[in-house]
Amino acid sequence: MRDAKVLIVDDEVEFATALSERLQLRNYAAKAVFCAEDAFAITKAEQPDLMLLDLKMPGMHGREIVKTVKQFSPGIQVIILTGVSEDQILEEGIEGEVFDCIMKPVDISVLTQKIDEALKKRN
Amino acid sequence: MTMNYEEDEILRISHLKFIGKALSVFTHELNNHLAVLKESAGLLEDTLRFQQAGTGYDLDGSLNIIQSIENQIFKATRLCKNFNGFGHRMDNPLSAFSVNEALEELLALLIRPASQKKVGFEKDFQKDIPLAYNDPSRLQFLIFCLIEESLKSIENGSIILKTEYSEGLITIRISREGDFTETEKKDICSHNIAGRVAEQLGGSIYEETEGEGVNIMLPLSVTGEASNPELY
Numbered sequence: 001m002r003d004a005k006v007l008i009v010d011d012e013v014e015f016a017t018a019l020s021e022r023l024q025l026r027n028y029a030a031k032a033v034f035c036a037e038d039a040f041a042i043t044k045a046e047q048p049d050l051m052l053l054d055l056k057m058p059g060m061h062g063r064e065i066v067k068t069v070k071q072f073s074p075g076i077q078v079i080i081l082t083g084v085s086e087d088q089i090l091e092e093g094i095e096g097e098v099f100d101c102i103m104k105p106v107d108i109s110v111l112t113q114k115i116d117e118a119l120k121k122r123n
Numbered sequence: 124m125t126m127n128y129e130e131d132e133i134l135r136i137s138h139l140k141f142i143g144k145a146l147s148v149f150t151h152e153l154n155n156h157l158a159v160l161k162e163s164a165g166l167l168e169d170t171l172r173f174q175q176a177g178t179g180y181d182l183d184g185s186l187n188i189i190q191s192i193e194n195q196i197f198k199a200t201r202l203c204k205n206f207n208g209f210g211h212r213m214d215n216p217l218s219a220f221s222v223n224e225a226l227e228e229l230l231a232l233l234i235r236p237a238s239q240k241k242v243g244f245e246k247d248f249q250k251d252i253p254l255a256y257n258d259p260s261r262l263q264f265l266i267f268c269l270i271e272e273s274l275k276s277i278e279n280g281s282i283i284l285k286t287e288y289s290e291g292l293i294t295i296r297i298s299r300e301g302d303f304t305e306t307e308k309k310d311i312c313s314h315n316i317a318g319r320v321a322e323q324l325g326g327s328i329y330e331e332t333e334g335e336g337v338n339i340m341l342p343l344s345v346t347g348e349a350s351n352p353e354l355y
Contacts, residue, residue, distance in 0.1 A: 011238075012155055014191055018162035025169050056151075059241040059278070083154040104158035108165055 004119050005046060008032040009039040009065070010054040010081070015104075019052070020068035022108055028115070036068075037113060038058045041070045050118055052111075055082040063092045070097070081106065133316060141264050149206045150231045154198035163192045205231045214261040219254040222262070222286055222293050229263045230284070233270055240278040242301060247285040255293055257324055265320040269297055272317075277301040 006028045009018040016032035023030035031048075033039050036057050042048065053068060055062035066078055079099040082095070095101070098119040102111060167188045174180050209228045212220075230244050235245065253263075268285075273282055280301010287294045321328045 002336050012159060014195065015155070015159045015162050018159070018166045018188075018191075022162065022166050041151060056235075056239060058238045063331075083158060101244055104154060105161035 003027060003029055004047040004050060004115075006041065007042055007046075007048040007051045007114065008081075009034075009036070009051060009057065011057055012054070023112070023115075026108075026112060028112075035077050039065060040068055040072065043069050043076065048076060049071050049122055050077040050079065050098050050115060052079050052081045052115075053098075055080055055084055061092060063094050063097075066097050075122055076123040077122045079114055079118060081111075115118065130316075130319065133317065137268065137316065138264055144267075145176070145209065145232050146208075146234060149202070153199065154204050154236065156202065159195050160192060160199075162189055163195065167192075189352050191330070198203065204233070208217065209263070212263060216258050217256065218259060219256050220259040222255050222295065223248045223250075225259045225263055226284060229266055229270075233267070236269075237282065240274055242277060242279070243281050244275060245283045247283065249287050249303060251321050252286060252288040252293055261320060261324055262332075265317055265324065266295065268317045268320070273299050275304075276281060277303055284300055317319060 002119055008016045008017075008020050008023075008030060010032070011034050013032075016034060018030040019055055020030040031042065031046075036059065039051070041051075041103050053062060053065060057065060062080065062082075069076060069078070078098040080098050081104060082101065083104045099121065100114050102114060106115070126128070164321075167185060170181065170185055205228055207225075210231065212225065212228070226246075226248070230246070234244065263325060270282060274347065279298050280299060283298045285294075285296040285298075318328050324335065
C-alpha cells in the first residue's frame, strides 16, 4: 500500500500541505492541490490511486469534482475529508461514489487505515 | 407600514435563518482552523519523532511549523472576536454603531459562502461616517438578505459594497459584477421583504437599474433618535 499515489484536494493550503507532508513521512506519494482545476490536471497526468477531497471547494460542488475525476481515472478511490455535516454529504448525493467520508479534524492513524482499506479495494 | 401576521412570521423565520446560517458558517470556519492546528501539531510531532529516529535535527523546519500554528491561532482568535461582536449586536435593539464595522463583521461570515461561487467582496467604505443610532443586528440581517439574493444570480465575480455619508443620511450601495445566471425563485429574503426590514430601520431601498448590476441604496438616519421608534 505504501508508495501509493495520494492526491489531496483542499483549498485550505496549510491543512493540505501539512497533511501531505505527514503522509509522505509515512511513505505515501502524497501531493496537495488547492483547486478543482489542478486536481483534474494531476489526475489526468499522474493517475493517482486515491483522492482525499474537501467537499466544499470554491466554484465547484464536490459531486462535480468526483464525477469529473472518475471520468479521467475510473479506478480512483475517493475519500471525502470535510468539515461539513454528514447530512450535507448526503445532500450532495455522492455517498455511492466515494469510499468513505471522514470528518475533520481527523486522526492520522484513522486516516491512513482508511486509505489502506480503499487502496485494497482498488487493487 | 403595518405588517400582517403572515409577513411578520416570514420576517421572524428569515431572521432565525440568518442567525442559523451565521452560526453554521462560524462553526465551519472554526472547525477548519482546528483541523489545520491538528495537522500542524501532528506534523511537528512527526518531525520530532523522525528526527529522534536519526534523520538529523531540522530546527528551521520545526520553527516554521510553530510559526504556522501561531498564525492559525491568530486567525481563529480574529474569527472568534468577530463573531463575538456579531453576537453582541443583538444585546440592545437600539445603539450607536459604526455602519462600516457592522458590515465588516457580516462580510467576514459571508466570505466562504461567496468564495464557493468564486465571488469576492470589494469594499469602498467612506472612513469618516458618523455613528448611526439604529438597530445594527437588523441592518446586518438586511444586508445579509440582499447579498444572499445577489449570490444566487452571479458567479465568478464581485459584490461591491460602498458606504457614504451626506446630509444626515448614510447610504449603503450594493452592486454586482460577474457572470450572471438566471435568478432563482425569490425566497423569504426577496427584495420585497428586504424593503420592509429597511422600513423598520427608518430607511428605504432603491433599485437603480433592473437586471444586471442591480444597485440598492439604504439611507439611515444619524440624528441620535431612533429612525422609527414606534417599532421598539
